[in-house]
Amino acid sequence: MSTRQTAPPQVVALRGIVTRFGNNLVHEGLDLDIGGGEIVALVGGSGSGKTTLLRHIIGLTRPAAGSVRLFGEALHAGSVHERLARQRRFGVLFQQGALFSAFTVGENIAFPLRELGVVSEDEIRDLVALKLAMVEMAASDALLMPAELSGGMVKRAALARALALEPELLLLDEPTAGLDPDRSASFVRLILSLHRELGLTVVLVTHDLDTLAAMASKVAVLADRRILSYASIEETLRVDHPFIERFFGGAHGRRALARAKETG
Structure with a gap:
């Protein structure tokens, strides 16, 4: 009798996301699925709506159209008690910490x-x-x-x-921004350790290639108002697109990827 492997449960599912700010269309029919246990880096150019997408996922903002599902449930569905229970299952680290x-x-x-x-x-x-x-x-x-x-x-x-x-999903907005290289590397090691020990699913917005190369199991590239590519770093590098060439193709990008390969 054969056994069939099942995919990790979907932690985040975005379908047909449309985001507008006045006449500015930021996302148009965007789809993204994130499975349990992944570390997904969300990258894109300035104004591509990376942090906005993160805010949609945690319910701070709502898209003009489309749906957000967390842990198999519609983000805003159910009673107040059910929504609060869903919110307990994720934690957020904002870019500047946002401590009171x-x-x-x-x-x-x-x-x-x-x-x-x-x-x-x-x-x-x-x-x-x-x-x-x-x-x-x-x-x-x-x-x-x-x-x-x-x-x-x-x-x-x-x-x-x-x-x-004790969340299952951890969302990080530019987690190493403002840190010097040593503190940045130390913070990355800490998050990786917590990911292993707690079985977290991690979604991070980052422009830092060292952070991305050291952490991400998958990269979601946000360009042309959609998820252009969602794959491993190696597969992402094979996608022919100007943003990917600019983001990964410079000397810094090559060094970061080489270091990650050496330590990985």
Whole structure:
């Protein structure tokens, strides 16, 4: 009796996405499927709507047409309780961290836990310490204010908050922007470690080729208002398109891809 391998469950499914800002058509009939366990890098030129697409996926904005499904369910379907339960299954790291400046690091991480209201303050304190340890920060860092953190620590604290509710899907908007090369490489290693340990599906918007080459199992190229290519880096490089040539074809791109191949 033969056994048939099944594909990883679809975590994100976008169908026929249309996005307009006034007379500016950004996405036109865009489709994208992301399976469980993937690390997908979303790349595209300036104004191609990368971050907008990320905002559609988490429900901060709605497309003019088309559908967004997460974990096999329509993003906005169901009761308030059902929608909240769906939202708990993803976490987001915004480009600048978006920490609440008037809250300590610990209060920032505790915020989604308190909003949920299903754990005690003692449990919240223990969970904050656990999430800080997961992103390689000390428990004492919970007492710091965001203004006291370095750029790398802001990213880690924001990542700890994104992981507070133990999500299955992690979305990252330019996760290494503003970091020097050493801190960027360290942050990439941390995300890869969390991806393995927690079984996360990761979607990241990035323009940084070193980050992309080190992390991505697939690349979704956003060009001409649609997903032009959705494949491994090696397969993407074989696509004949001006954006792909510009993005990957320069000296920096060749060096980044060569380094990733050596370390991979």
